[in-house]
Amino acid sequence: MSPPGNQDDTGSWEIRIDKEADIVAVRQQVRELAKELRFDQFGVAALTTAASELSRNVWVHAQKGVARISMLRNGNRVGVELEFVDHGPGIADLDRALAGGYSTAKSLGLGLSGTRRLVDEFNIDSQPGRGTKVVIRKWKKEY
Amino acid sequence: MAAGQIPILRIGTTLLATIQIELHDTVVDSFQNDVLEEIEKTGAKGLIVDISALETVDSYVARMLANTAKMAKLMGTETVIVGMRPAVAATLVRMGYFMEGINTALSLEEGLQLQARQSNGTVE
Numbered sequence: 558m559s560p561p562g563n564q565d566d567t568g569s570w571e572i573r574i575d576k577e578a579d580i581v582a583v584r585q586q587v588r589e590l591a592k593e594l595r596f597d598q599f600g601v602a603a604l605t606t607a608a609s610e611l612s613r614n615v616w617v618h619a620q621k622g623v624a625r626i627s628m629l630r631n632g633n634r635v636g637v638e639l640e641f642v643d644h645g646p647g648i649a650d651l652d653r654a655l656a657g658g659y660s661t662a663k664s665l666g667l668g669l670s671g672t673r674r675l676v677d678e679f680n681i682d683s684q685p686g687r688g689t690k691v692v693i694r695k696w697k698k699e700y
Numbered sequence: 701m702a703a704g705q706i707p708i709l710r711i712g713t714t715l716l717a718t719i720q721i722e723l724h725d726t727v728v729d730s731f732q733n734d735v736l737e738e739i740e741k742t743g744a745k746g747l748i749v750d751i752s753a754l755e756t757v758d759s760y761v762a763r764m765l766a767n768t769a770k771m772a773k774l775m776g777t778e779t780v781i782v783g784m785r786p787a788v789a790a791t792l793v794r795m796g797y798f799m800e801g802i803n804t805a806l807s808l809e810e811g812l813q814l815q816a817r818q819s820n821g822t823v824e
Contacts (some may be wrong), residue, residue, distance in 0.1 A: 567814070577725050584756060585722065601755060602787035609758040656794065665707075671759055671795030 569627040574615045574643075583612040583624045587639065590626060594635050596697050603675040604637055604695050610668040611641045611691055619688065621643020629694060636677075636696035644688035651683055701759035706731045714746040714815055715739065715777075716808075720753045723745050728764045735768055739777050746815040747772050750808055752783025762797050769802050778818050779803060 566568050570590075572583050585623040587608040608624070615622035622643030629636035648654045657670030669691075673679045678694035705727050708717045715738055721727070735747065749765060751757065757765075769779035780803045792799065805811035 581722055598785070598787040599790050602785075602791045603794070605756045606758050606791050609756060609760075613758070613760060620704055668759060671797065674794050674796065675791065692721065 561672055567627070569625050572624045572626070573621070573643075574612055574624055575621040577616060579624075580609060580612045580616055584609045584625070587637070588627055591637055594628065594637065594697060596637075596695075598696060600695065602619065603632055604639070607672045607675045607693055607695075610672045611639065614668050614689075614691075615641050615643045615645070618644070619643035622688075629696070632697075633699070634696050636694055637693045638692065641691045642688070643690075647685040647689055648681075648683040649685050651681065655681070706734070710733060710738075710742050710744065711812075713744055713819065714748060714812065715742060715744040716748045716750065718750040718753070725752070725760065728761055732764055732768045732771070735793050736771055736775065739772055739775055744777055747777050747779040748808065748811045748815065749779065749781050750783050750786065750811075751781060751788070752808075754788060755785065757788045757792060759795060759797055762792055762799060766799055766802050774785075778812055778815065780805050780811040780814050782806070782808050 570586055571580060572586060574580070576584065584605050588601060588605045591604045596604065612624055615624070622641060622645070625640040627638045627640075653672065654669050667676050669681070672693065676693040676695045680692045681689065682691040705721060706717055706719050707716055715735070717731070723799060738744070739747065749768070752766070760799070765781055772779045781799075782805045784804060803814065806812050
């Protein structure tokens with residue numbers, strides 16, 4: 558399968574999200590990278606699911622945005638970083654969203670809170686009326 | 701994507717839906733309606749949804765599956781979700797989604813057995 562996004566010269570993939578099918582494109586690219594980096598099946602599923610939740614958030618709430626998928630190296634550690642940026646309505650009550658309190662027609666309200674539990678690092682910056690940026694990282698488990 | 705992308709087969713009084721494709725939201729939405737219409741058309745007593753091919757089940761798909769089972773139940777049809785992969789089960793529970801009240805079985809074979817017991821009235 559050819560990657561749906563283009564790999565840039567920093568080794569990241571950038572995928573524009575502006576239609577429903579882009580959620581699948583992001584998911585597939587993340588799955589491919591996680592498998593290539595030899596994450597175990599739990600790691601692959603966690604990353605792919607997180608990618609799905611966050612790209613759906615962009616599509617449902619902002620209608621467009623960008624996903625950036627990058628490989629991380631820190632000494633012997635290997636990981637994946639996912640960044641989602643949109644200029645949509647932003648989140649008025651971030652604490653409530655992170656607690657899983659928002660449930661909309663398209664989500665259980667578990668999108669952000671659930672995603673946070675699947676990854677090692679989770680950062681969110683949201684300004685009402687300006688947009689939202691979410692960056693997550695997951696490191697491969699070494700046995 | 702067009703409707704009807706997830707094949708729904710009839711085996712006796714049971715409907716078997718096997719999800720073999722990467723799920724777009726629109727496919728998910730049409731699948732729910734297709735299944736309910738098939739139940740009405742066939743008078744099926746049981747519904748088995750085989751998700752063994754799914755590597756990813758996010759909260760949207762999980763809720764669709766759970767809601768489909770609830771809707772089928774309202775029509776009088778019991779649903780069993782079969783073949784959930786270990787990583788999918790782990791991911792859903794870590795996210796805080798427990799699929800409460802949903803019948804599940806390890807494999808298609810066990811799902812069919814569970815359904816047979818249910819229609820004999822030996823389970824619930």
